[in-house]
Ligand SMILES: C[C@H](O)[C@H](O)[C@H]1CNc2nc(N)[nH]c(=O)c2N1
Ligand SMILES: N[C@@H](Cc1ccccc1)C(=O)O
C-alpha cells in the first residue's frame with residue numbers, strides 16, 4: 001500500500017505516516033491491508049453484525065425524521081434510493097441503481113484515503129464510501145467519516161444529474177489542483193458546498209451538504225439558528241475562508257441552484273487560485289466589510 005498520510009479536513013496530503021487529523025496524530029481508522037492500489041476494497045457485507053445494522057437503522061431513522069423543512073427536496077426524494085433503512089446497504093446493489101440514474105457507482109474504501117486517490121475516484125464517477133460504521137458511543141458525533149455519513153450524507157444527491165456532474169468536475173479539478181499546489185483552496189470549496197452547503201429555495205433555506213445532512217444537531221442549527229453567518233455563494237470568497245472542523249460551522253454559503261454551483265465552478269481555476277493567493281485569508285465566521293448576510 002502507498003504509505004501516505006492525509007489530513008482529511010484540511011485536504012492537505014502530508015506525504016508521511018501517521019495521519020494528522022485534527023488534534024494529535026494517529027493512523028486513519030480502517031483496514032488498509034485489504035485495499036487495492038486505487039484504495040478501493042471489497043465491501044465485506046457479511047462481516048457487519050446485527051448490532052451494526054441496527055445502529056445504521058437508528059442513525060437513519062433519527063436523521064430521516066428531521067429532513068422535512070430542513071433538507072432540500074432533491075435530497076429528500078433521493079434518500080429512498082438508498083433502500084431499506086433496516087440494514088447497511090450493499091454497495092453493489094446501490095451502484096446499479098445509481099449507475100442507471102446518473103452513471104455513478106459507490107465503491108468501498110477502508111476509510112480516509114489520500115486526496116489524489118480520492119480525486120481520481122470522483123473524476124471516474126466512483127464515489128468512495130467508508131465501509132466501517134461508528135461505535136454506539138459515537139452515535140451523536142464521529143470524528144472521521146463512516147459508512148453512515150458517506151452513504152446517507154453524500155449518495156442521495158449523486159442521483160441528481162447536475163450535482164452528479166459537479167462532483168465529477170470537482171474530482172478532475174482536484175487532480176489539477178494537486179499539480180498546482182492548490183488543494184488547500186479547493187478543499188475549502190468542497191467543505192463549504194459538498195459538506196456544508198445551503199441552498200435557497202422558494203420554500204426557504206434548505207441544506208444540501210452531507211456534513212449537515214448526516215449530523216443530528218447541525219441540520220437544524222444550520223438552517224434555523226440565528227447564530228451562524230449565511231453568505232451568498234461566491235467562489236473566491238469561499239476559497240479564502242478557513243473552516244472549523246470540530247464544531248458547527250460559523251459561516252455557511254448559500255447557493256440558489258445546483259446549476260449556479262456547476263456554472264460558477266466551470267471556469268479554469270488556474271488564474272483564480274493565483275488571485276486568491278494574493279487576498280488575505282479570512283477566518284471562519286469572519287465577514288468582509290459591509291458584507292451582506294442572509295436572514296433565516
Ligand atoms: C477532498 C477533501 O478535501 C479531502 O481531501 C478528501 C481526502 N480523502 C478522503 N477520503 C475519504 N474516504 N473520504 C473523504 O471524504 C476524503 N476527503
Ligand atoms: N473548473 C475547475 C475544476 C472544478 C470544477 C468544479 C468544481 C471544482 C473544480 C478547474 O479548472 O480547476
Ligand SMILES: [Fe+2]
Nearest residue numbers: 145195210211
Ligand atoms: Fe463527507
